[in-house]
Amino acid sequence: MATAFSATLPLHGSSQENRLLLPPTRLPPPSSFLGSTRSLPIRRLNHAHAARRSPVVAVQEIVKEKKPTNSLLITKEEGLVLYEDMILGRSFEDMCAQMYYRGKMFGFVHLYNGQEAVSTGFIKLLTKSDSVVSTYRDHVHALSKGVSARAVMSELFGKVTGCCRGQGGSMHMFSKEHNMLGGFAFIGEGIPVATGAAFTSKYKREVLKQDCDDVTVAFFGDGTCNNGQFYECLNMAALYKLPIIFVVENNLWAIGMSHLRSTSDPEIWKKGPAFGMPGVHVDGMDVLKVREVAKEAVTRARRGEGPTLVECETYRFRGHSLADPDELRDAAEKAKYAARDPITALKKYLIENKLANEGELKTIEKKIDDLVEEAVEFADASPQPGRSQLLENVFADPKGFGIGPDGRYRCEDPKFTEGTAQV
Amino acid sequence: MSAIIHGAGAATALSTFNSKKLVARSRTNLPGRSKRCIVAAGSDDGSKSFGSSSLSLRHSHKLIANNAVATKADTSATTGHELLLFEALQEGLEEEMDRDPHVCVMGEDVGHYGGSYKVTKGLADKFGDLRVLDTPICENAFTGMGIGAAMTDLRPVIEGMNMGFLLLAFNQISNNCGMLHYTSGGQFTIPVVIRGPGGVGRQLGAEHSQRLESYFQSIPGIQMVACSTPYNAKGLMKAAIRSENPVILFEHVLLYNLKEKIPDEEYICNLEEAEMVRPGEHITILTYSRMRYHVMQAAKTLVNKGYDPEVIDIRSLKPFDLYTIGNSVKKTHRVLIVEECMRTGGIGASLTAAINENFHDYLDAPVMCLSSQDVPTPYAGTLEEWTVVQPAQIVTAVEQLCQ
Numbered sequence: 109m110a111t112a113f114s115a116t117l118p119l120h121g122s123s124q125e126n127r128l129l130l131p132p133t134r135l136p137p138p139s140s141f142l143g144s145t146r147s148l149p150i151r152r153l154n155h156a157h158a159a160r161r162s163p164v165v166a167v168q169e170i171v172k173e174k175k176p177t178n179s180l181l182i183t184k185e186e187g188l189v190l191y192e193d194m195i196l197g198r199s200f201e202d203m204c205a206q207m208y209y210r211g212k213m214f215g216f217v218h219l220y221n222g223q224e225a226v227s228t229g230f231i232k233l234l235t236k237s238d239s240v241v242s243t244y245r246d247h248v249h250a251l252s253k254g255v256s257a258r259a260v261m262s263e264l265f266g267k268v269t270g271c272c273r274g275q276g277g278s279m280h281m282f283s284k285e286h287n288m289l290g291g292f293a294f295i296g297e298g299i300p301v302a303t304g305a306a307f308t309s310k311y312k313r314e315v316l317k318q319d320c321d322d323v324t325v326a327f328f329g330d331g332t333c334n335n336g337q338f339y340e341c342l343n344m345a346a347l348y349k350l351p352i353i354f355v356v357e358n359n360l361w362a363i364g365m366s367h368l369r370s371t372s373d374p375e376i377w378k379k380g381p382a383f384g385m386p387g388v389h390v391d392g393m394d395v396l397k398v399r400e401v402a403k404e405a406v407t408r409a410r411r412g413e414g415p416t417l418v419e420c421e422t423y424r425f426r427g428h429s430l431a432d433p434d435e436l437r438d439a440a441e442k443a444k445y446a447a448r449d450p451i452t453a454l455k456k457y458l459i460e461n462k463l464a465n466e467g468e469l470k471t472i473e474k475k476i477d478d479l480v481e482e483a484v485e486f487a488d489a490s491p492q493p494g495r496s497q498l499l500e501n502v503f504a505d506p507k508g509f510g511i512g513p514d515g516r517y518r519c520e521d522p523k524f525t526e527g528t529a530q531v
Numbered sequence: 532m533s534a535i536i537h538g539a540g541a542a543t544a545l546s547t548f549n550s551k552k553l554v555a556r557s558r559t560n561l562p563g564r565s566k567r568c569i570v571a572a573g574s575d576d577g578s579k580s581f582g583s584s585s586l587s588l589r590h591s592h593k594l595i596a597n598n599a600v601a602t603k604a605d606t607s608a609t610t611g612h613e614l615l616l617f618e619a620l621q622e623g624l625e626e627e628m629d630r631d632p633h634v635c636v637m638g639e640d641v642g643h644y645g646g647s648y649k650v651t652k653g654l655a656d657k658f659g660d661l662r663v664l665d666t667p668i669c670e671n672a673f674t675g676m677g678i679g680a681a682m683t684d685l686r687p688v689i690e691g692m693n694m695g696f697l698l699l700a701f702n703q704i705s706n707n708c709g710m711l712h713y714t715s716g717g718q719f720t721i722p723v724v725i726r727g728p729g730g731v732g733r734q735l736g737a738e739h740s741q742r743l744e745s746y747f748q749s750i751p752g753i754q755m756v757a758c759s760t761p762y763n764a765k766g767l768m769k770a771a772i773r774s775e776n777p778v779i780l781f782e783h784v785l786l787y788n789l790k791e792k793i794p795d796e797e798y799i800c801n802l803e804e805a806e807m808v809r810p811g812e813h814i815t816i817l818t819y820s821r822m823r824y825h826v827m828q829a830a831k832t833l834v835n836k837g838y839d840p841e842v843i844d845i846r847s848l849k850p851f852d853l854y855t856i857g858n859s860v861k862k863t864h865r866v867l868i869v870e871e872c873m874r875t876g877g878i879g880a881s882l883t884a885a886i887n888e889n890f891h892d893y894l895d896a897p898v899m900c901l902s903s904q905d906v907p908t909p910y911a912g913t914l915e916e917w918t919v920v921q922p923a924q925i926v927t928a929v930e931q932l933c934q
Contacts, residue, residue, distance in 0.1 A: 239683065241679075270716070271716065272714060272715050272716035272718070273717065274716075275713055275714055275715075275716050276714040276715060277714075280714040280715065282714070282715035282716065282718050282719060283718065284715075284718040284719060289679065289682060289683075289719070290711070290714075291714070291715075292706070292707075293706070294702060294706060297675070297702060297703070297706055297707065299672075299675070300671065300672045300673070300674070300675020300676050300678070300679060300703060301675055301676075301678055301679035301682065301707060303672065303675070303676045303679060304675065304676040304677060304678060304679020304681070304682070304683070305679045305680070305682065305683045306679075307676055307679070307680050307685075308679070308680045308683040308684060308685050309683075310661070311635065311661060311662075311680070311685060312684075314661055315632065315635075315659065315661055315662055316632055316633075336671065337671055337672055337675065337702075340667075340669035340671065340672030340673075341672050341675075343667055343669070344666070344667060344669065344672060344673065344676065347667065500717065501712055501713045501716060501717035502712070502713055502751055502752050503712070503752060503754075503775075503776045504712055504717075504721075504722070504775035504776055505774060505775040505776050507802075507803055508752075508753075508754045508774075508776045508802075508803070508850065509850055510847065510849075510850025510852065510853070511803050511804065511850070511852050511853060511854045511855075512853055512854065513853045513854060513857040513889050513890070514854070515854040517803070518850075
């Protein structure tokens with residue numbers, strides 16, 4: 109397992125260093141987080157960026173070194189798909205902010221600006237039957253997985269046409285059709301669910317003898333990595349060799365708690381090998397790097413080789429939620445990461461490598477703008493849930509409401525469908 | 532308490548139970564109600580004699596005769612097989628696993644060890660290590676794993692080695708198990724069964740003697756049932772597995788060795804119905820799980836003193852079967868609830884509220900509720916005995932209510 113990753117990574121980088129699952133003595137001196145302005149409390153970590161060259165070539169590095177086109181990481185079609193997906197994520201979230209401040213949606217809304225590379229990098233490699241589990245920062249995961257912008261926007265507006273009929277809200281984006289398994293409000297809560305979905309894949313293959321190689325990708329943040337459920341699931345996933353990829357979106361902040369202040373060993377990727385699975389650290393602001401690591405992790409899982417822990421170092425450009433004034437984070441840190449905007453980077457890559465021109469990218473941006481506008485119009489025009497919806501969906505089998513004093517099941521009461529029955 | 536007294540044969544003079552009600556219930560055409568299985572009705576009709584051919588299942592249903600003298604079962608009427616409660620649970624589980632390959636078990640020591648109370652004995656050998664999964668000790672995570680598996684087409688039966696351990700899984704049970712069907716707008720169903728032994732045992736100490744039904748009862752979206760006899764244990768296990776709703780099945784540590792003869796034919800028990808244990812006229816005693824036996828013991832004394840208690844095992848802790856309960860209250864006008872939950876916020880408290888709300892006009896006396904003391908269950912045998920309701924207290928309470 110130690111060399112599984114290094115063997116199949118692309119050949120661009122000439123780095124001798126391999127940060128994956130090495131015994132401690134051979135670990136290269138790790139550097140600090142690339143853009144963070146906070147220094148790490150652990151003295152042995154140095155800040156030598158140059159010493160740590162990931163085997164996957166960064167978008168910036170390619171641009172710098174001007175590699176010839178035949179050694180590019182993506183084709184034009186793939187590039188445009190990635191670009192469109194990231195633009196969709198960004199535009200959608202910006203529109204959410206606007207709509208929130210106009211009073212169209214309420215409650216806790218957590219936006220994903222800046223982290224698009226992680227969602228696009230992983231989810232665009234998945235098939236429709238693969239599952240994705242996310243947290244409360246789930247709008248973009250749902251969009252990348254294929255849930256329509258209309259359905260997500262309607263859900264945010266609390267309308268019947270939302271993907272969860274308006275019953276879930278921002279933090280509970282579910283889609284049976286696209287295998288988006290949520291949307292969870294408590295951190296860490298979704299990881300066992302993802303483990304269960306991966307368990308089903310394995311069960312279908314080994315017990316039901318079906319041809320099933322579905323994988324599950326679980327997204328969660330740095331704060332979650334101090335939570336018990338995370339470790340319990342790492343253990344079980346490795347133990348049962350489940351086809352799951354644990355993706356840590358390490359954006360360094362859990363509301364106002366810096367990752368470095370709350371974690372004894374801030375390098376999360378190292379926790380993978382402790383449980384017997386590869387742990388990978390990748391630059392989460394670079395969609396191509398993320399994609400390369402994702403490819404390997406997904407292939408591993410599909411081959412039945414078990415789980416992987418991928419730590420994506422990324423950053424959220426906005427506050428934790430729309431209610432967060434975002435005062436604790438350093439302006440310099442924000443500026444550093446803003447300069448590494450994944451969308452700008454990919455745009456630069458596509459243009460400089462002649463995979464697309466400005467015009468094509470502008471067309472995509474316009475198309476997405478129209479799509480998002482149309483989603484808002486659709487959501488605005490959709491009806492709000494009626495009273496009759498109140499008691500539906502509490503139980504899959506409404507007999508669960510029990511038998512009333514008159515001997516009939518409560519769900520047979522005509523007032524039940526009106527939502528006014530006594531239950 | 533290892534032998535169950537079977538109902539006497541034919542003529543019990545009672546025609547208290549309206550047979551129409553029973554028939555009406557089984558004629559109810561509810562969507563999704565399986566017609567393949569013979570549903571054992573929770574309430575019995577005392578006026579029907581045993582030997583009636585159409586519903587032969589009820590032969591094995593317990594029915595204490597009015598004179599309360601224990602008579603041996605009329606075994607000529609039943610062909611069945613005798614087994615212990617934990618074997619009944621195992622039988623139910625095994626039959627469902629045979630019937631549907633999506634049913635699987637997960638929990639601590641369910642596989643190779645056979646289950647800490649032997650409910651899953653032999654199943655791992657038969658079905659394999661993946662279908663009967665030995666999990667590490669991580670209740671929250673493996674309960675969540677079961678829920679994730681249930682969302683993706685499997686039907687897991689999650690075992691808590693002791694119900695008390697499920698406190699660690701509360702996050703998953705409340706947020707995901709109960710609510711996920713709703714927050715996903717009905718897209719995902721969670722057909723899990725969460726089961727395990729709970730209740731006060733023999734000096735197991737405070738933490739192993741917990742009654743979690745009171746903590747879980749507010750969670751929307753789940754059903755809770757408590758089994759008390761081998762017959763209803765098997766029936767409820769099967770019904771719970773077949774249900775599309777998440778069901779929490781409460782077993783009791785001290786009841787696993789109860790012996791009873793159960794039918795050979797397949798049957799399931801209705802999850803939402805209560806069970807009439809002993810029809811009566813003077814007072815309604817509502818109970819569940821182990822307290823049923825304390826009540827029946829008290830009933831013997833009461834009958835000798837001239838009282839005629841009606842004993843109902845409510846079985847369904849959430850939701851309450853207000854029909855069976857209501858009919859009984861309308862007949863007797865007095866209610867005594869005997870439960871093992873704590874006084875504060877227990878099932879009895881909710882039941883008292885429900886009865887007062889719905890049947891206030893029919894009550895001649897306030898609803899009395901006997902529960903365990905609000906005390907962590909002590910280790911010492913004497914103290915433990917005093918925290919739980921004993922038959923003598925039940926007799927006193929009935930005498931008081933019936934004045």
